[in-house]
Amino acid sequence: MSDSTIHDVLILGSGPAGLTAAIYTARASLEPLVLEGEPSSTGDQPGGQLMLTTEVENFPGFPEGIMGPELMMGFRDQASRFGADLQTVKASKVDLSERPYKVWVGDPEAAEPTYLAHTLIISTGATALMLDLPNEQRLLGHGVSTCATCDGFFFRDQDIAVIGGGDSAMEEATFLTKFAKTVTIIHRRDEFRASKIMQDRALANPKINVMWNSQVTDVIGDQTVEKVLIEDTVTGEASELPVTGVFVAIGHRPNTDLFVGQLDMKDNGYLITQAPSTRTNVEGVFACGDVQDDTYRQAISAAGSGCMAAIDAERWLEDNVHG
Ligand code: NAP
Numbered sequence: 001m002s003d004s005t006i007h008d009v010l011i012l013g014s015g016p017a018g019l020t021a022a023i024y025t026a027r028a029s030l031e032p033l034v035l036e037g038e039p040s041s042t043g044d045q046p047g048g049q050l051m052l053t054t055e056v057e058n059f060p061g062f063p064e065g066i067m068g069p070e071l072m073m074g075f076r077d078q079a080s081r082f083g084a085d086l087q088t089v090k091a092s093k094v095d096l097s098e099r100p101y102k103v104w105v106g107d108p109e110a111a112e113p114t115y116l117a118h119t120l121i122i123s124t125g126a127t128a129l130m131l132d133l134p135n136e137q138r139l140l141g142h143g144v145s146t147c148a149t150c151d152g153f154f155f156r157d158q159d160i161a162v163i164g165g166g167d168s169a170m171e172e173a174t175f176l177t178k179f180a181k182t183v184t185i186i187h188r189r190d191e192f193r194a195s196k197i198m199q200d201r202a203l204a205n206p207k208i209n210v211m212w213n214s215q216v217t218d219v220i221g222d223q224t225v226e227k228v229l230i231e232d233t234v235t236g237e238a239s240e241l242p243v244t245g246v247f248v249a250i251g252h253r254p255n256t257d258l259f260v261g262q263l264d265m266k267d268n269g270y271l272i273t274q275a276p277s278t279r280t281n282v283e284g285v286f287a288c289g290d291v292q293d294d295t296y297r298q299a300i301s302a303a304g305s306g307c308m309a310a311i312d313a314e315r316w317l318e319d320n321v322h323g
Helices: 016-027 048-052 068-081 148-155 167-176 196-203 299-322
Strands: 006-012 033-035 085-087 091-095 101-105 115-122 126-128 159-163 182-186 208-211 214-220 227-232 238-242 245-248 252-254 285-287
Touching (some): 006 016, 006 101, 006 299, 016 033, 016 048, 016 299, 033 115, 048 068, 115 299, 148 167, 148 245, 159 167, 167 182, 167 245, 182 214, 196 208, 285 299
Parallel strands (some): 006 033, 006 115, 115 285, 159 182, 159 245, 182 208
Antiparallel strands (some): 091 101, 101 115, 126 252, 214 227, 227 238
16 A cells, blocks of 8 residues: 655664664654565564674673664664654665655555655665575575574584684674584685684684685585585685584675665665765665675664764755755
């Protein structure tokens, strides 16, 4: 059903960026509508990537740390308290060719859009990358996972692997030692990209081994994972590692498919914003959080850019709609 109201602010996404934008625009009496997304098979869900993480130790204000989902519930409750309208749906199409902007939910071929808005704040975040192995998708949810928090419990006393060499891989490997018998980090180079503190913690854990210079070429198993096939990236030598779980932690790609051909993007798909602002190349359309940040990618920087987008949208409405 379409809604003929022209919303002042429509926010796409509900991670730290989107919900901070919601808190600020709600407090500015702009009654933001937030399409917070819905759970998907690739691990996306309302609340964004912190819903898939364990303890967050570096978000200021929580000296003892806080669990990611708990932090996001706090963001959500705070946005609701000031009157943000949070809808658990995902946009299927946007039309930014004329104002008011049009947003569809459900059938993207429907003649009428579901929502109209004077301004859009895009905070659709980023999604876990996969390795594109022959059997990876078939075994996703049957031993292959992108979320240690969600699935770690299933691997009690088992031998498992984590693929990647960044902070995510270190964090997942360390977390998984709570359950697993052994965790082997498989990394394609001979040094990690991860921050020193996180690699030191992982390397000091007696349950964690590292296979350096190693690239996984496939996951093998009939119903569930039984082993991974590995190629040495220096010698080309092939080997196998028997594991029942494979956690892929090799980074993310921005969720910008909806905006292809409408908003300027970098070659890697991240939205381009006009610093020092959150403006995109379309008037009244702002972007914040990981969808436009391939440099910092932190919850706190996402939240900060959500605040900037809210202020940019408020000023733009004042100048162009309400002024
Ligand atoms: P990342 O830093 O981009 O690291 C990705 C890792 O995966 C790299 O080691 C990369 O190898 C490897 N990789 C990429 N493609 C691969 C492929 N096809 N096959 C095998 N390996 C592949 O991603 P991330 O670890 O998800 O971290 C993203 C951002 O979030 C970072 O800014 C990070 O600091 C932040 N983060 C912070 C925390 C925290 O502070 N608590 C936790 C998690 C993430 P190469 O090194 O060879 O390129």
